[in-house]
Amino acid sequence: MESHLSPKQLAFIKQAVSVASKYKVSLYLVGGAVRDLLLNIPIRDLDLVVEGEANLLADKLAKEISGKVISLSQFNTAKIVFPDGEIDLVSARSEIYPDPGDLPVVKLGSIQDDLLRRDFTINAMAVRLSPGQFGTLLDPCNGQQDLQMKLIRVLHDSSFRDDATRIIRAVRYEQRLQLNLEDATAQLLNRDVSMLCSIRGHRLRRALEETFMEEQPWLALERLTRLGALNAIFLHLDGITNPNTDLTALRESIHNLTGLHYLAWLGYRLNHGQDEQFISRLNMSKAWANVIRDIGYVRKVIADKKTIHSPVSTYRELKDRALEAVEVATALQLKDSYENKVMQRYLNEWRNLRPILTSHRLIQLGIPKGPELGKVRQALVESHLGEGKVTVKDEEAIVSEALEKLKQE
Template identity: 40%
Template sequence: MVDRLKKLPSELKKILTIASRQATSSGVKIYLVGGVVRDLIKGKINFDLDIVVESDAIIFAREYANYLGGEFKKHHAFGTATVYLGEHKVDFATARRETYPRWGALPVVVPAALEDDLARRDFTINAMAVSLNKGDYGRCLDLYNGLSDLSKGLIRVLHKDSFLEDPTRILRAIRFEQRFSFKIEKNTFKLMREALGREALKFIHPHRLRNELVLILKEPKPRIYIGRIEKLINFSILDKTPPSKVLGGSIPVDKSIKLDREDFKLFLRIEKTVSFYQEKFKKLKEIEEWFVYLAAILVKLSEPEILQFVESFGLRKEHRVKMLSIKKNLSKIKRLNRELRPHAIYHFFQLLSFEAIVFFYAYYPEKKIRENIEYFLDKLVNVTLFVKGEDLKKLGMKPVNLYSKLLRRLLYVKLDDKLKTKQEEIRQAKVIFRKLKSREDRMMVPVVKTIDK
């Protein structure tokens, strides 16, 4: 492993070398652990480093951050800390033993030796460590034959209760199986099915399930992962959310999701659409690809069901708004299947997220809908006015409360008629203002009722 460590990029070698020197001067033992060791053996570079400290990791990490001038964040409950060094981050954890008070619960943690720390890992391929200590720097510690399983392409748990203690490992096993083109070892697969038969996933907090699902949807070609999940567990991970506070917990919601062939065709279209968007519209905002796939999974639910899901799974407010927007506008998009003036296209899309627009492009294969979406992204999305509110003030236009409506109408004219200069916009603004002012004046004229005697 020494040779592999030497082949790391210089900035990573520096990060590890300084940590090793600090360990020597502090008289503690530290080890590189987890996925980074697995990837090193596979010849891949992993820029997220995990280091186990056989001492107080928080104290060690604080000194390390101070020395390198990095940002330091601590997590007392688990005896861990993270140091951010530019584009890199290093996670430090106190070597620990974990016990689970019940299925799916967060573990109770106590400091322990490295051997105990490796024993708590999810799979053998992630239970290897590399010494960063003077005297045996680069030595690989493989207590569970992870090297052998890595060479054979096997996903294997460390003990029979692994999936019951932490059922998120079921999803993680699928993720690693598909990412590396590995196989889930025969007995491990048997234990997984047994855990599913005992409905282990329902004991996991929805937020933890969300995290695992998002990681899966962030993988390249997530439809392959989704297909594997559907085959094994029929997306039952989405059936266990508690009653929604939004709904008062009183409305029964059936969120059983069954994916069919059309859904997987949609996933494939999303892949192609995301690639098309990234290639053709490079200057536009980057999208959260995982969210587009999640929308494809949830869109067949009703609005109350989506509300319950997004709340129970703890999606951020911005994601909740985006998801409901997709559902509310799904049928309205059909109106775009015809010739429309530019301002009408802009009016429809201006308040939608780019994720929603990409989703609709994939969802509707109709040529005219897609042409209108492309026209918006290519020609309309970045159109702005030269004229601002301050310009209207200087022109003596009153009252100010008309400005918002005036500027919106002016933008629509620009979108349709291609106003080229600020002077052209000012001339058009005066025309629009006279019409708006005239209408407002008419509305303010009191209506006098006469009484016939």
């Protein structure tokens, strides 16, 4: 095991083991870290579980490593920040789901209880970290065998009903690790995919954020579309009928795709009323909401070819819109056409234009602070949208005209 850990990870684990042994507490490496260890891929996050009160051990461990406990959750999870990073320390627990989609009722439990509450067999493994048993694998659900067979298997028939976000996680693991849904698990997923509608908005938003952060998120998004998962999250996402074509167009047209680009793709076919419903459904942040509103607006601007026939009108319509919305709408809506060339010029040139004269200089010339200053700056930018080169003198002439108008008002 030690050969698969970074020097910092190994050093931290040794310190944690030392503190746990001192206070006679059993400590385990669990979940995704064990899965990745067995797959011989780098371990990104260390998930440690303690049998007993994690909060108490966290306080003692933080003192030993010159760290600080910065958060304690209702589920007895402590986050420790130390000079070389941060880590979560969790109490072993059992869980009962009162109703589908609800958060579970949690009780302290054994490591066996903790493994049996998990989503899939490949995540229901632990490695003992206690001296004398260090490195021993605990695998009550045969997760190692499923890994060898490249299978994702739920632990029980009500798994997706208890927490339908597991459907999204299953697809992420399937695509990232090149695994397959075990036959019975696939049937359960198809049976329960509609249960995604029972999940609260902030949890769905987080599940989508995690999907967007995958190395190849388009694979998971296409699969989720085919399974009907996106439609279950929000009814009006049923307009996405050819995800492979869409996502290929984005990848070919946009460099450095981000989560906001994929979000814009989700909202691309929503109408004005539906976009507000989607924003509410996922309890979106301001940045997310802006992208969803803007993608619909930009789609309409592009559809009106008269608007984007002029550099000035194009700039005016798009300058305050989210860049991701403009890029996605352009990629999906325009191919080889004059309008596409106009949009590419906006994206590559016009949106980055700035006046030669700074705001400070404009004020020195007599333009008052406030809305008038903004109007003059926009006029200066728009003067650069023509074919000729604009000089300082040209801009000063525009300022002079603006000052004359102010005197006449």
